[in-house]
Amino acid sequence: MCLAIPARVTELLDGDQARIELSGVHKVVSIALVEEVAVGDYLIVHVGFAIGKLDPDEAAQTLALFAQMGSSVDPATLI
């Protein structure tokens, strides 16, 4: 119920709905709870409703931080 993974918007539909794709699975979900959804956005979907959008820049920064943390000798210097 709480394990949701980001799904990509492939088509915007009428009635606050969008078609999403995840690993080849397509599904129609409600976008009534989020603002300004565009095709190509990644949404966090719970029980058939998008509850948030994923920020690609922040995702890239987090991955860069992991790489930096993982390669560092002294983690205390990374904060």
Added chain:
Amino acid sequence: MKYVDEFRDGELARALANAIAKAADPARTYRLMEFCGGHTHAISRYGLLDLLPPNVRMIHGPGCPVCVLPIGRIDSAIALATQHDVILCTYADTMRVPASGGLSLFKAKAQGADIRMVYSCDDALRIAQENPSREVVFFAIGFETTTPPTAAIILQAARLNLTNFSVFCNHVLTPAAMVHIMESEQDPAAVAIDGFVGPAHVSTVIGSAPYEAFVARYQRPVVIAGFEPLDVIQSILMLVLQINEGRAEVENEFTRAVTREGNRKAQAMCGQVFEMRESFDWRGLGEVPYSALKIRPEFAQFDAELRYQIAYLQVPDHKACECAAILRGHKRPTDCKVFGTVCTPDHPIGACMVSSEGACAAHYTYGRFRVV
């Protein structure tokens, strides 16, 4: 899968775990509670405990919506389907939770009650539209993640002027439960938890701001983490570093989905439909003040509790079940005598064995052969 696979890199996970091992002070123990069942599941599924040094201990929290729902609430849902002859729509997770009299929603369904599993609460609304001659009740459970969808369908039902649809609301609140855990001792400073891994998707909705008062009051760091294994390990590292430095702050590891203010639109819809309950009975925690929501009087026609005069009756848990102590972080699944013997995911005695997010189910499925 984009935004999934790159957050599951095993090599990076080991590197981050090494950073934790280097940062962790061998002279002390780090007792960290992952509040959310989604994190409990990730920790077990990806074997993260095996990557952590022995003095960094993870304590499973009560953030599993199925686990914290007390027997009396399931009994009420069964009564709706059996005594009031409604079509009861529910998320699948609640179906196997043991209720009174050896019943569960599954068994009630097998005995002829019209209970239907839905993926989305939208489906419950559709079933009400397709069956105008029947009363349809949606059994709404969950934390702040599943609350906005419930608000959305109540608003939709009001727009459609549906007269045969109502909601049995059992939505609960995360920050209130965290406060309750800290207030469980006479002196909050004595609570044996050094920091919290904050929930991922709950925080997507509520934002990181609601944890600020908690952190200031109880001086325990909270790091909001995503659900992927690298997110969890990184958040553990951030907690260890905060504890080492004597800091207690809200930090956000899950910046790709969580902002300080959260999802304002979802919050506004919830505020329109729901108000605070003065108190709610949680399995494992007991009565927790201002920890749950009820439907506002403006939407009373959609409130199943009023419509069917549901009176809540508290029912004690199974005597052998240690769910209550496990939910509070006082015991581990393996401390329970019936764990893995009488109580298994196929035949759960307690709620923690029902949902894949429950501490016992996660440990049984992924961790029971670990050398503890």
